[in-house]
Amino acid sequence: MSLLSRRLLLCLGVLVGVALATPARADLTLTAKLVTVPGVRLQQVRLHIGDDGQGGLALTLHAARADVPAMGWRRVALDLDGTLQRDAQMRWLLDGALTLRGTPGAALGNSDLHLVVDAQANTLQADIGQAKAQASAWIPLDQTSHAQITLKNLPAAWLSGLLSTVWSGHPTGGRIDAELALDVHEHGIQSSGEFSLRGVGFDTPAGTLAGQGIGGSGRLGIDTQGGPAKLSLDATLRGGELLLGSIYAKLPPHPVQLNVAASADGGTLDIGRLRVNDADALQLDGSLAFDAKGQLARLRLDRFQARFPAAYDRYGAAWLDTLGLHQLSIEGALDGSLDLRADGPHAFAFDTDHLDLTTADGRLAIDDLKGGLDWSQQADRPATTLAWRALRLYRLPFGPAQGHWRSRAGTLGLEQPLTAALLGGVVQVGQLDWRPGAARGRRLETSLAVTGVDMAAFSKAMGWPEFPGTLGGAIPALRWVDDTVELAGGLSVNVFDGFVDITQLSLAQPFGPSPVLAADISLRQLDLAAITGVFDFGNITGRLHGGIDKLRLVDWKPVAFDARLLADQGGRISQRAVNNLTAVGGGGIAAGLQGAVLKLFKTFGYKRIGLNCTLVGSVCHMSGLEDSGDGYTIVEGSGLPRLQVIGHQHEVDWPTLVSRLKAATEGGGPQVR
Structure with missing residues (x-):
């Protein structure tokens, strides 16, 4: 029995009582512009009572508008058609059909009403039913503000009005x-x-x-x-x-x-x-x-x-998705506390023993995480220790490590350097300061040193062709500013008997669905014979230098760069490498060298090789050593037979260029399109 029903019943009782107190007539009609009882307001009311022909009274009631503010019901139309009679115990009985229109959730749109008023027992009892829904109420006549209510199979939508208040x-x-x-x-x-x-x-x-x-x-x-x-x-x-x-x-x-x-x-x-x-x-x-x-x-x-995994499956998956941790496989237990507000985190603490976690995309995996962290935006917190047996970050496998942490003045920092093995080398995290509560600006600052990482193992872990060398370097300042990780200093890779230097490195949204990496790459004195041997491009000897400036990767796919590759100290180039360079540049052979003569030689001397590509959108703007009529020179020959390779396509669709390079390095030979 809803509050509206109970109050309408009281209002109905008032109307019926007035009608029964008037002199008896075969037909009685009462009208009123306004009838009110506490909490209920009826407007344009019409009540008719007449003989039903069976010893009882036929009753009809219409109210054009019923308002019950406490229930959130307004402008509800009410109609009641029923029979009113007295039983042997002198109780008034009313049976009829109650129709309400305009109620939230269509409550009591077409219901049956049974009402018993027992003055001797000081009780008004009402039963209302509609389809499978049943409601009953018992109201003391001398305390009409109180009711005992029973609801069975009540549609939840009927409570819309009450909740709206x-x-x-x-x-x-x-x-x-x-x-x-x-x-x-x-x-x-x-x-x-x-x-x-x-x-x-x-x-x-x-x-x-x-x-x-x-x-x-x-x-x-x-x-x-x-x-x-x-x-x-x-x-x-x-x-x-x-x-x-x-x-x-x-x-x-x-x-x-x-x-x-x-x-x-x-x-x-x-x-x-x-x-x-x-x-x-x-x-x-x-x-x-x-x-x-x-x-x-x-x-x-x-x-x-x-x-875990039950807590993740039932409660944690959606929340961790918002943090960039998708489709986790997680085992173990975690205890802690959290204070998160509209402006960000204000405190957190957790402790775990033997927790294993892996993301479906392989970007993050932690084995046997033990210990915890304790951070507060306002108060200093006790020191904690957090360790793991193995950590895999973007497919890179780090060895065991242990960090000692303490929170002071809103900053969670390492108390001493953290060292972990990586692919035959070592990565050391020096000072590290993390400000979890920083909504904008610098959230993290640290320094890194990398020594002796095996490049063959590194390239295999990243899914690249394996090539020898070592990776090392120092990053004196790494900063997490807003949603971007910025690296000062740089990394130097000793590979192919030369060096690849990476500077201006930044990574935006590192755990988001589409990380954005930016960097400048410098190439110094790389051995072309070693490079072309690893990538199966066809043999070229000599030294390569140049750079890839303004490199930008989105979800690890290139969307922009300015690449310049130059070998200007001379060397030898194989027939297959000539074919591949020719096809990549969309060019041909020039300077009088005929195809029949070309077949007589396996290698050729060259003076210079140069190829440039500026990627803008999905188009690579190509150039070479110098313009040559309607094309550009890629290979400038030396000696006899004299070789010159000319590129004719100044603009190449990037997917097309990638497919040519892939075909060249897989030994099938690229197709010029």
């Missing part, structure tokens, strides 16, 4: 059973009792709070008297889905204990007490708040204990 959300489906006590006061209501849910759903305008298919049972308390509406809930939930901001929960079929104390005011929702107990997955104790737009204003977990 305290919250912006609305039910979307499901059914409710309940046994409630209800007290109506001048400025609100109080209600408490037991309930059960079957497939209940709800939503909010912002879509940040939602539920679907929720089942369970528990006790509920509501108080809307003066000030924010207060809600208390002690429930056992079974199945369904919940969305609370960035937290998405897929509830298991077994019981999950939920204890909530909340207040709602002007569309805001403040859950001051939130306790969850899912025995094999998650236990937490904290608070949660949303603003009037449905955005997360506060998430405070004073204590949480998560057991």
Whole structure:
């Protein structure tokens, strides 16, 4: 029995009482522009009572507009057709059809009403049924502000109006059973009792709070008297889905204990007490708040204990997705606390023992993570230790390491350098300062040193052709500014008997779906024989230098660069390498060298080789040593037979160029298009 139904019944009782107190007539019609009882306002009312021909009275009631502000029901049209009679115990009985139009959730659109008024027992009893929904209420005649209510199979949507008075959300489906006590006061209501849910759903305008298919049972308390509406809930939930901001929960079929104390005011929702107990997955104790737009204003977990993989599968996947950690495989346990607000994190702490974590894309994997971190934006925190047996970051396998950490003045820093083995070499993290609460600007500063990393193993790990050499260098300052990692200094790779120097290196959104890498690369005295041997391009001897400036990769695919490759100290080039360079440049053989003569020689002397490519969008703007008529020189020959390779395509589609290079290095020979 809804609050509206109870108040309408009282209003109906007033109208019927007035009619019965008038002198008896075969037909009686009463009209009124306005009828009010506390909390209910009826307008343009017409009541007719007449003989039903069977010893009773036929009653019809029409109200063009019924308003019940406490229920959020306005401009509701009401019609009642029934029979009124007295039984042997002198009780008034009313049976009829009640129709309401314009109610939220289409509540009581076409229902049956049975009303018993027993003055001797001081009770008004009402039963309302519509389809499978049943509602009953018992109201003391001398205390009409109180009612005992029973609900069976009530559509949750019927509560839309009531919820709208305290919250912006609305039910979307499901059914409710309940046994409630209800007290109506001048400025609100109080209600408490037991309930059960079957497939209940709800939503909010912002879509940040939602539920679907929720089942369970528990006790509920509501108080809307003066000030924010207060809600208390002690429930056992079974199945369904919940969305609370960035937290998405897929509830298991077994019981999950939920204890909530909340207040709602002007569309805001403040859950001051939130306790969850899912025995094999998650236990937490904290608070949660949303603003009037449905955005997360506060998430405070004073204590949480998560057991994986169940906690990840049921509660953590969506939230970790927002942090760039997708499709995790995770085993172990994690205990800790969290203070997250609208302006970012204010504190966190966690401790774990033997936690294993891997992302599906292989960008991150941690084996046997032990220890924890403790950070606060305001207070200094005790020192902690965090160690792992193995760490794989962007496919690079790091060995065991242990870090000692301490939080001071909002900065979480290493107390001493951290060292880890990497592919036969060593990576050392010197000073490291992390500011998790920094919304903008510098979030992290550190320094790195890399020595003796085997390039063959490194290139294999990255999925590149294997080539010998070592990687080393120092990065005196690495900064995480906003969402970008910036490196000062550079890395130097000793490879192909020369050096590749990487400077101006930055990585934006490193854990996002499309990381953006930028760098300048300088090539110094690389052995072309070693390079062409590794990449199976055809043999070229000599030394290569040049650079790749303004390199930009999005999701590790090139979208822009300015590349200049030059071998200007002379050497030999094989017939196959000539063919490949010719095809890559979309050119041909010049200077009188005929195809028949070419077949007589396996290698040729050259003076210079030069090839440039500036990638803009998806087009590579090609050039070489110098312009030559309608083309550009790629190979300038030396000696006899004199060789000259001319490129004729100044603009080449980047995917086409990549396919040519791939064909060349795979030994099949590129196709000119």
